[in-house]
Amino acid sequence: MGGELKVTAQFLNNIEVPLSTLIAIDRAEFDELTAIIYSLPKWQGSLEDATVAAMALRYRCPVWTLNFTDFGIFKTL
Numbered sequence: 001m002g003g004e005l006k007v008t009a010q011f012l013n014n015i016e017v018p019l020s021t022l023i024a025i026d027r028a029e030f031d032e033l034t035a036i037i038y039s040l041p042k043w044q045g046s047l048e049d050a051t052v053a054a055m056a057l058r059y060r061c062p063v064w065t066l067n068f069t070d071f072g073i074f075k076t077l
Contacts, residue, residue, distance in 0.1 A: 023051070023055060025051065029054070032054065033047060033050045033051060033054055036050055036053075036054065037050050
């Protein structure tokens with residue numbers, strides 16, 4: 001297993017939060033997500049996709065979703 005995958009596997013083994021945890025967003029976070037979406041006019045993703053990307057950026061950790069459109073646009077963030 002590669003180094004990055006090994007670190008990710010260790011992280012997932014040590015995490016105490018269920019992987020299916022729902023993350024509630026407050027009004028300020030919603031406004032931040034809206035700003036991200038409007039700053040990427042060519043992106044055709046959903047608010048859910050933006051939330052997943054924002055959580056990855058905020059917590060500086062890998063996140064996964066089985067329901068996504070296109071995260072490629074977030075490389076610019």
